[in-house]
Amino acid sequence: MATILITGGTGLIGNYLSRFLKEKGHTVALLSRSGKHSEEFPVYFWDIDKQIIDPKAITSADYIIHLAGENIGAKRWTEERKKEIISSRILPTQLLFDAISKSSHKPAAFISASAIGYYGAVTSSHIFTETDPAANDFLGHTCRQWESEVDRFQELAIRVVKIRTGIALTSAGGALEKIKKPVALGLGAPLGSGNQYMPWIHIDDLCHIYLKAIEDATMQGAYNAVAPEHATNRELMEAIARVLHKKIRLPKIPSTVLKLALGPMSEMLLTGSRVSSEKLIESGFQFRFANLQGSLTDLLKKEIRL
Numbered sequence: 001m002a003t004i005l006i007t008g009g010t011g012l013i014g015n016y017l018s019r020f021l022k023e024k025g026h027t028v029a030l031l032s033r034s035g036k037h038s039e040e041f042p043v044y045f046w047d048i049d050k051q052i053i054d055p056k057a058i059t060s061a062d063y064i065i066h067l068a069g070e071n072i073g074a075k076r077w078t079e080e081r082k083k084e085i086i087s088s089r090i091l092p093t094q095l096l097f098d099a100i101s102k103s104s105h106k107p108a109a110f111i112s113a114s115a116i117g118y119y120g121a122v123t124s125s126h127i128f129t130e131t132d133p134a135a136n137d138f139l140g141h142t143c144r145q146w147e148s149e150v151d152r153f154q155e156l157a158i159r160v161v162k163i164r165t166g167i168a169l170t171s172a173g174g175a176l177e178k179i180k181k182p183v184a185l186g187l188g189a190p191l192g193s194g195n196q197y198m199p200w201i202h203i204d205d206l207c208h209i210y211l212k213a214i215e216d217a218t219m220q221g222a223y224n225a226v227a228p229e230h231a232t233n234r235e236l237m238e239a240i241a242r243v244l245h246k247k248i249r250l251p252k253i254p255s256t257v258l259k260l261a262l263g264p265m266s267e268m269l270l271t272g273s274r275v276s277s278e279k280l281i282e283s284g285f286q287f288r289f290a291n292l293q294g295s296l297t298d299l300l301k302k303e304i305r306l
Contacts (some may be wrong), residue, residue: 002214003060005107007092009041012174013113013165013206015081020207026214030069031057044275048092059105063214066112068092068245077138077264078112086142093149101156109159111213112150116166116199116224117274118143118149121267123196127274130164130222138264147222159220161213165273166199166226168206171299176240180300183240189250191258194234196272199226202289212285223280230274231292243296 008014009030018028018041029042029054047236048068070088070113075081081280093112100106109193119128120135134144143164153160169176206225213219241248258266281287289295 001025001029002108003029004033004063004065004214005029005057005061006065006067007031008069008097008113011067012170013069013168013203014067014169015205017067017207020022021211024211025083029057029060033176046095047090048095050118051091051095051098052097053099055103058099058103058107061107064096064107064110065210066093066096066110068115069146072117072139072142073265073268076262083140086145089142089146090149093146097149097152097156100153100158106156106158108217109135109161110153110215111140111161111163112147112152114143114147114150114162114164114222115139116164116226117268118147118164118222119273119275120271121271123271124299127228127276128224129276130279131226136268139268159217161219161223163206163213163225164222164275165206165207166201166224168203169200169295169299171205176296176299179236180240180244183237183246183248184244185248186246188237188241188246188248188250190234192233192252192255192270194232194237194252196231196233196270197230197274198233198236198272198293199224199275200231200236200295201225201227202295204298205266205287205289208288209280209285212283216283219283223283224275224277225280226275226277227287227292228277228281228290229292229296233269233272236292239292239296240300242293 009018031046032043044054046053070085117139120137120140150202167175209225255262255270
């Protein structure tokens with residue numbers, strides 16, 4: 001079993017992943033500004049602004065999983081907020097690179113989160129694969145800069161894996177919890193046209209992808225972490241309603257309303273294209289939750305299975 005250092009371990013995905021890896025028998029440690037050990041995991045101190053990191057965090061790690069970064073959907077996208085989102089991804093990555101480059105110990109792999117935002121906020125007939133270029137918009141620029149910093153670890157002869165994640169569906173917290181509330185109250189409705197695709201993935205599958213990235217030394221480069229079944233916003237809303245035994249009675253929520261309420265951030269909700277998971281499948285990964293209806297039934301009816 002390996003020792004795995006996780007950044008962003010207290011976030012939504014980090015919480016699930018750290019417990020999942022521990023359940024699988026791995027030793028998990030976290031990086032935190034507090035440096036105070038939790039009940040479950042040892043914690044090492046780092047201060048990104050001051051570019052400080054406990055060197056023991058690096059020397060103890062067989063693998064590093066890098067999830068740190070501001071939640072892009074937490075606040076309106078002002079110009080200042082956009083800078084915060086980008087720097088929250090770039091600066092921690094640079095700090096890790098500098099620390100590892102100075103250390104005599106090198107992890108076997110550096111596995112970093114990324115996002116399908118790499119392909120941009122666009123609705124089209126194209127099915128995006130890992131060979132497509134980054135989009136020329138805010139999401140595309142953010143992911144491209146993020147991944148460029150991650151790719152530098154190859155200079156240190158470290159295997160690099162980038163997990164371009166879709167909408168992670170979880171039993172508690174995250175997008176699904178926000179979407180299901182109005183549906184449960186009988187107030188659910190498609191957003192905008194409702195025809196925009198929403199590439200998704202069950203949290204259990206996402207955790208297993210990270211596990212495979214640790215255990216499979218042939219995995220390298222970018223992988224789209226999305227389920228093979230494509231679903232539009234309308235189909236997602238209807239599937240949630242079926243699981244909750246509700247009806248979608250309201251008309252579509254006009255895009256103008258969302259744009260007024262959320263500003264530029266609304267493009268995340270109003271646009272979306274299909275994203276391919278073929279590369280991941282060809283690597284030997286088998287989805288446990290490839291079907292949207294089955295995934296929602298699992299998440300909305302019971303706790304996640306580790």
